[in-house]
Amino acid sequence: MNNKSKRLDLFSYLAYLYFIVLFLMSSYIAYKNLALGITCFLILATLVLIYLDKKKRDVKKWRDRVQRASFNFSNLTKKSLLNLPIPLCILEMNGTISWANKYFDQMIGLEEGSTSIGDNLEDIVGEITLRKVLDESKVMEDEFIYKDRTYTLRYCFTKTDEKNQSGPEFRIIMYWLDHTDLDQLRTDLDNNKPALMIIEIDGYEDVIKSTPEENQSLIRVDIEKIISNLESETQGQIEKLDNDKYVLFTSKKSIKELEKNKFPLLDKAREIDRGNNLPVSLSIGVGYDGETIEETGKFASGAIDMVLGRGGDQVAIKNTEGYHFFGGKSKGFERKTKVKSRLIGHAFREIISQSDHILIMGHLYPDMDAMGAAVGVYDICKSYGKNAHIVLDSVNEAVEIFVNRVKEDKYFDDVFISHERAIDMCKKNTLVVVVDTHRPSYTECQKLLSLSNRVVVIDHHRRGVEYINETILLFHEIYVSSTCEMVTELIQYTDFDINIHKLTAEGLLGGIYLDTKNFEFKTGVRTFEAASYLRNLGAETLSVKKFFNSYAEDFLVKAEIIQRTEIVKERICISYAKAEIDNINIIIAKAADELLNIKNIEASFVLGMKGDTVFISARSLGDINVHILMEKIGGGGHIDIAGAQLKDVSLSQAYNMVKDIIEEYLEEEDE
Structure with missing residues (x-):
């Protein structure tokens, strides 16, 4: 349309130019010959009149066409509105x-x-x-x-x-655009997405052996019945891979129904009683929302690994949004076999023998379990003829006495190095051994994990969503009392004669002493065997006790914490420390332990602040899973001992957060 308009304008300009040229020529002719010039002017006037008349008629014709088009368009618009197939x-x-x-x-x-x-x-x-x-x-x-x-x-x-x-x-x-059917179609498609569930029966052989022989077939039937009912409830297809392992193919909608009911099959399994001394519990990993069936399978596989790393008796669901957990109420049971420790010890020896540089580190603000395990690994490396270093930037009161004794002993010459020196030493083939944590952000020097391609993790904490996943060796046993117990077994059951220093033995015993609260919590047969072995190596219990000596002012802070304790529903204690001191994390841990001595108290939570970080110590007698509660605010640990660290929040804000999750937990229990 624009091009046509431009052509018409150009034609008009040329016509005017033509008339101007004729006018000039007529003027020249009139100058030479008046009669002939007048004739030319008459002809020119006639041409101009003809042109103007034609132009007027063209404009009228154009207007008529526009009017007719407008009329037709108006009729089309009316018909369109009347017959538009939407309200x-x-x-x-x-x-x-x-x-x-x-x-x-x-x-x-x-x-x-x-x-x-x-x-x-x-x-x-x-x-x-x-x-x-x-x-x-x-x-x-x-x-x-x-x-x-x-x-x-x-x-x-x-x-x-x-x-x-x-x-x-x-x-x-x-306009009313109805998308109900489209929404329903989308919902149906989403509900019918494939979901994969991997089910494992925790310690199946041990559970069967703990059952009277005449009831063993009955307990197997009870377990099969729960699995069979699950198949019919979810309208899925169960495939039995082994006596203790099943795979269920179902839909996302069925999983959502189980989520809504909080996976009742966990409780049904625990209710099985055929005289079995060990409880029946299930570990379940679920995956859905994968772009492909293969990705959904990987989600389910990652979920079951997460569950087993958290102690079993729970459900982990993994999708594109991350992990969701259900259950995890039982303590689990100690496995008496030491085969895994022997196998790990052999593999660890091979890895050490192939390493020229070895760096060992625990978690930030290390305690005796982390430091005792680190020194234990150091002594293992030394027994294999390798030189190793422990990464430690600063010392807190929790390990101050032990670290000072290590520094004073010539046997441990140049054992501790700073972050800067460790980073300079660390290469791609450097062996980095992480003890007492599996979370990258909790390690003493996280950068070492990205510098090295050879990482070993030794830990006993329940697995969290964040974990070091690229390891050449993972020794992760959540039912063990402490990392020091695990390191002691590596020393005790390896096929190599390892001679460790007396102070190393005391450090390992100190770690066990700390995490079992003087052998009161989470102790099993293997715990006492490890302690006995260390005692035979010369570890003195009185020397170990001195590692935990505190200053007088610490007792006063702890007394203030206990004095301002708030009791929630006569079951849970929560308190906080006003004082900001360097070893506040140690004091609140001791205060949390003390609060469990109050009659009818099942769990305790104590908060303290240092710098921009709020530390939270949680303790339980076992009926309340403090690991799950602490996990809600980014922490973790065990069923009965857990904690968290919150940055950039005030003490009062953190206190309210903890109180909210406690009240939420109690409300869910009452439902």
Whole structure:
């Protein structure tokens, strides 16, 4: 259209130029010959009149065509609005319907021949928001539910030709786009996405052996019945891979139903009683929402690994959003076999023998379990003829006495190095041994994990969502009392004669002493065997006790914490320390232990602040899983001993957060 207009303008300019040239030529002729010039002027005038008349007729013809097109367009618009296959209505600004098509009338339930014109929209469909924005160019949308159907309301404002005293009038054009069926289709597709569930029976052989022989077949039937019922409840397909392992193929909708009921099969398994001394518990890993079946399978595989790393008797669900956990109430049981320790010890020896540089580190703010295990690994390396270093930037009161004794002993010459020196020493082939933690962000020097391709992890904490996943050797046993017990077994049951220093033995015994709270918590046969072995190596219990000596002011802070304790529903203690001192994390841990001595108290939580970090120590007698509670705020640990560290929050904010998760837990228990 623009090109045509430009061509017409060019033609007009050329015509005017032509007439100007004729006028000049006629003037010249009249100058030479007057009679001939007058004739030329008459001819020129005739041509101009003819041109102007033609132009006038062309303009009229163009206007007629535009008018006819406008008329036709108006008719097309009216027909389109009348026959538009979606509900549409035009409203006054007060909500009165000034026009509506038949589909709108059908939508609101009017019989054929009836009309909604003149009615108010709110009287028909209920309360609805009409946005008073007089902007003709802006189309706005809103969601609205009417008669159990979901609509997207798309509406705009337009001026009318009518005018009143205040100016032009406006109307609202409203389109009702019904997407109920599309939403239902999307929901159905989402619900029918494939889901994969991997089920393992914890310690199956041990459970069967703990059952009287005449009841062993009955307990097997009980377990099979639970699995069979799960298959029918989820309308899925169960495949038995082994006596203690199953795979269920089902849909996402079925998993969501189990989620809503908090996986009752966990409780049903624990209720099985055929005289078995060990409880029946299930470890379940679920995956769904993968882009492919293969990815969904990887989600389920990662979920079952997570469950087993957290002690079993729970469900982990993994999808694109991350992990969700259910259950995890039972303590689990100690496995008496030491085969795994022997195998790990042999593999560890091979890895050490192939390493030229070895760096050992625990977690930030190390305790005796981390430091005792680190020194134990150092002594193992030394027995194999390798030189190793322990990464330690600063010393806190929890390990101050032990570290000072190590530094004073010539046997441990140059054992401790700073972060900077460790980073300079660390190469791709450097062996980095991490003890007493599996979380990258909790390690003494996280950068070492990215510098080295050879990482070994030795830990006993329940597995969290964050973990070091690229390891050449993982020794992770959550039922063991402490990392020091695990290192002691590596020394005790390896096929190599390892001679460790007396101070190393005391450090390892100190770690066991700390994490078992003087052999009161989480102690098993293997714990006492490890302690006995260390005692035979010369570890003195009195020397170990001195590692935990405190200053007098620490007792006063602990007394203040106990004094301001709040008891929630006569079951849980929560308190905090006002003082900000360097060893606040140690004091609150001791205070949390003390609070468990109160009658009827099942768990305790104590908070303290140092710098920009709030430390939280949680303790339990076993009935309340403090690991799950601490995990909700980024912490972790064990069922009966856990903790968390919160940065950039005030002490009062952290206190309220802990109190909220306690109350939420108690409310869920009451349901």
